[in-house]
Amino acid sequence: MKKFAFALFASAAMPVAALAQETPADPAAEERGEPNNDDFHNVIYVSAAGVDRVDIIAGTSVLTGIALQRESAGQVGDILDSLPGVDASGFSPGASRPILRGFGGDRVRVLNDGIGTLDASGASDDHGVAADPLIAERIEVLRGPAVLLYGSQAIGGAVNVVTKRIPPAVPDEAIHIDALAGIDTATDLREGGLSFDLPLGNSVAFHADVSYRESGNIDVPGFVNSAFVREDLLADAAEEEEEGEFAEAEELRELAEQSGEVPQTFAETWSAGTGIAFFSGESNFGVSFGYYDTLYGVPASPFGGHHHEEGEGGGEEEEEEGEELISIGLQQYRIDARGQLDLGNGFFDSVQGRFGWSDYTHTEFEGDEVGTVFDVEGMEGRLELVQSRRGGWGGSVGTQYSFVDFVATGAEAYIPPNEVGTFALFTLQELDFDRFEVEAGARFETTSIDAVTLGQDRSFDTFSASVGGGFMLFDDLRLGVNLSHTERAPTAAELFSDGPHIATQQFEVGNAALVTESSFGAEAYARGEVGEVKIAASLYRNWFSDFIYLQDTGTEEDELPVFNYLQQDADQWGFETQITFPLVEHGTFSLLGDVRASYTQVDLDDGTNAPRIPPLNLFGALEARWAHFDLRGEVEWYDEATRVAPFETTTDSFAMVNASLAWHPFEGAENLTVIAQVDNIFDAEGRRHTSFTKDFVPLPGRNFRITVRTSL
Helix, strand or coil: CHHHHHHHHHHHCCCCCCCEEECCCCHHHHHCCCCCCCCCCCCEEECCCCCCCCCCCCCEEEEEHHHHHHCCCCCHHHHHCCCCCEEECCCECCECCEEECCECHHHEEEEECCEECCCCCCCCCCCCCCCCHHHCCEEEEECCHHHHHCCCCCCCEEEEEECCCCCCCCCCCCCEEEEEEEEECCCCCEEEEEEEEEECCCCEEEEEEEEEEEECCCEEEEECCCHHHHHHHHHHHHHHHHCCCHHHHHHHHHHHCCEEECCCCCEEEEEEEEEEEEEECCEEEEEEEEEEEEEEEECCCCCCCCEEEEEECCEEEEEECCCCCEEEEEEEEEEEEEEEEECCCCCEEEEEEEEEEEEEEEEEEECCEEEEEEEEEEEEEEEEEEECCECCEEEEEEEEEEEEEEEEECCCCCCCCEEEEEEEEEEEEEEEECCEEEEEEEEEEEEEEEEHHHCEEEEEEEEEEEEEEEEECCCCEEEEEEEEEEEECCCHHHHHCEEEECCCCEEEECCCCCCCEEEEEEEEEEEEEECCEEEEEEEEEEEEEEEEEEEEEEEEECCEEEEEEEEEEEEEEEEEEEEEEEEEEECCEEEEEEEEEEEEEEEECCCCECCCCCCCEEEEEEEEEECCEEEEEEEEEECCECCCCCCCCCECCEEEEEEEEEECCCCCCCEEEEEEEEECCCCCCCCCCCCCCCCCCCCCCCEEEEEEEEEC
């Protein structure tokens, strides 16, 4: 713990990082005299460190304003899954992590204002993400060279939840209030969030926020279990009946016929936080404290039956606990610091830093009894020197340190206690030659993983680099190519897991012999505008050496399916695109089209497919805007998933049709937006192929929803 205390002290002494800027979402709309409805108003926001300093030629996807309100959900993965190349792990409404280009877990970094969430969400899909979307100003999906600012493990990319918990500027009004409230029918949702910002003199800003969200079990249009599971359950029921076990047969048939509502999919979350920031010219310093608390149900596998073996008096006794309901409660206390020190007009413009500390507890309940407890104490700090822009050259260099102390206790502590420390050096540079632009990033990272109780200590040195070039073909359309080499150290879960995990109904087995995962990648893209048509398209290919994945072995232990962490070479390719275009423009009325598509494929070297890779996804929308109304209709279609890993079930194709009407009676600094929407109008059955629970947790059925957001 001495090295942890030293790192905590050193990082706390860092000046903080993040540039504040005031940017409308659609400046062109203002120039045309149209309402700026893509953003709530000219929000002051703190962008992910680095994103606002360089052009990010690989692009970012940003969800803000009305779009963020329309997609609001309890977990960040469910909010983003309509964006091209983004899916959700969808374990349950209380636990859903983003999946980028088919990759999830620790291949995607989830950030709170540029610093990791410091939770256990990357260790398993049933673990919720400790980030509250109700207080988010915007959510950014980052790809390309800039991702190396945040970690070599972010092969898929990074997701940054941007808040105002540390005030980005001194408000120019006596008090500023933001509020959001919503209800729905498919989950009996009740949610609300409130925040306020006020100046304490000319150079000090204060912020406070609170939010609450409660939802019940989700309503579904048909059977809870998939056709494959129902067929299996009915076959088991027939066998039980042949053996004279009529009660057991009836229970299996009832389970097969279960419909209308998915048990154990409730969730209740609340959070609170406060922050203060001090400003002096171009320098600033701020700190915040936050608390996050959630309790959510874990849907039971239809093949339930979880057993413990107890040997007393030399005998073995099996106690079946399959009837017990599983839920997870997690709490996080978090302290953050952010700041910037102006260095004048030298080679470096400023020094910036960012620090986060977290005390996180995750408890898995078996009925009313405490099962397994995960305690995570961690910190992360980063220090960057931002270069002054000289001609067409700009960028930054920096260092990052993190330390995580992970302890799992209980009968099902399948991951042993471990300490993980990382230290990194990184740089991101940009050269702008008028119509041609080059961006390059590099990161060296050393990682140590100490499994204390096992007496094992692994260390890894990784180097990642990326370079991209873009050419401005027209005034606003850029074509380019990115090349990358990434290396990722195995995680403690991948190395040392060994035991039953009750929440996921899996027996997970790690592999202490895993080596560094590496890849070479290439991406071609087109991004920008041709007239009034906006284009964002990418075609990518990655060649992996020693790709790490979790594979169902087809065997059982403790009456649970055994999943092993394995490693072999793999190839990935895919594409994602979004095109938005005007169809009709007449006075204050406009009709806009929005078309999106994404696909990815991962082939392992032995000729099999990687598990849980999302299928082809197509999306189309029409949005009519006039006066103070936006009427939007959407169709989202997922292809059937038949390219599956061994022992993995397929999923059928499905389409969701959605409609929403947004009313924003005022424009400007004081604003109100009311959205009435219907999701899944035709009550279609859909299952996420990326989800471990897809065979017994379908997506919600028809859902009527109303949300109100105001800013005063």
